[in-house]
Amino acid sequence: MDGNGRWANERNLPRIEGHRRGAEAVKRTLAAAQKHGVKNITLYAFSVENWNRPKDEVEALMGLLNRFLKDQLPELIKRKIRLRVIGRFKELPQSTQDALRKAEAATAEFTEYTLGLALNYGSRTEVVDAIKGVVKAAAAGEVDMSNFLYDDLRPFLYTGDMPDPDLVIRTSGELRLSNFLMLQCAYAEIHITKTRWPDFKEADFAAALDDFANRERRYGKTSQQLQKA
Numbered sequence: 001m002d003g004n005g006r007w008a009n010e011r012n013l014p015r016i017e018g019h020r021r022g023a024e025a026v027k028r029t030l031a032a033a034q035k036h037g038v039k040n041i042t043l044y045a046f047s048v049e050n051w052n053r054p055k056d057e058v059e060a061l062m063g064l065l066n067r068f069l070k071d072q073l074p075e076l077i078k079r080k081i082r083l084r085v086i087g088r089f090k091e092l093p094q095s096t097q098d099a100l101r102k103a104e105a106a107t108a109e110f111t112e113y114t115l116g117l118a119l120n121y122g123s124r125t126e127v128v129d130a131i132k133g134v135v136k137a138a139a140a141g142e143v144d145m146s147n148f149l150y151d152d153l154r155p156f157l158y159t160g161d162m163p164d165p166d167l168v169i170r171t172s173g174e175l176r177l178s179n180f181l182m183l184q185c186a187y188a189e190i191h192i193t194k195t196r197w198p199d200f201k202e203a204d205f206a207a208a209l210d211d212f213a214n215r216e217r218r219y220g221k222t223s224q225q226l227q228k229a
């Protein structure tokens, strides 16, 4: 969800106003995803690198997040969406941790739709944390390192049993992944739109799905092999 700051700058508004409008785009996108039958979405809301922003912006973002969780919990329940947080949870402010735990617990029973929230997330810290988990499990004799495959690594990632993304949508035009689900996105299709995140609407979501529908997903094979199958 990129471009909140630029959206605000372009209108001579404070950056936080862009973030506020970004929260509205999140609500629209949740509704659009469900309408279009997308069962799992993950929003990159705050990266491990975002702590380096000015203190007042970080505080405002955490405040917005707390408000969003409070306001939107009834909506998640109504829509039967399970909330899953991925990232270094314990470094988040206590009030945010409490609001997240509450929302996770209140939606834990839902199995059809999942909203992943990447908070204090970074792929590199995720890999480090996964390695620590594997080493601990190996020392306890819980994993067999002589026969260790990628599928054995999966449960140690924050995403655990969440499916790998099929499609990544990046708003505001930057051509990079910025430390987002780098392992899980190995074979994701990437859709980049110039639209600023606060302007993102259902039509933009539908356009991304159309783009995705026209991709040929070869997973290393040739086009001819796929046509034969």
Ligand code: IPE
Residues within 6 Å of the ligand: 001, 002, 003, 004, 005, 006, 007, 022, 044, 045, 046, 047, 050, 172, 197
């Ligand atoms: C995305 O918008 C919101 C964030 C996480 C944290 P930005 O704040 O990155 O917007 P730009 O890149 O300054 O336009």
Ligand code: MG
Residues within 6 Å of the ligand: 002, 003
């Ligand atoms: Mg940005």
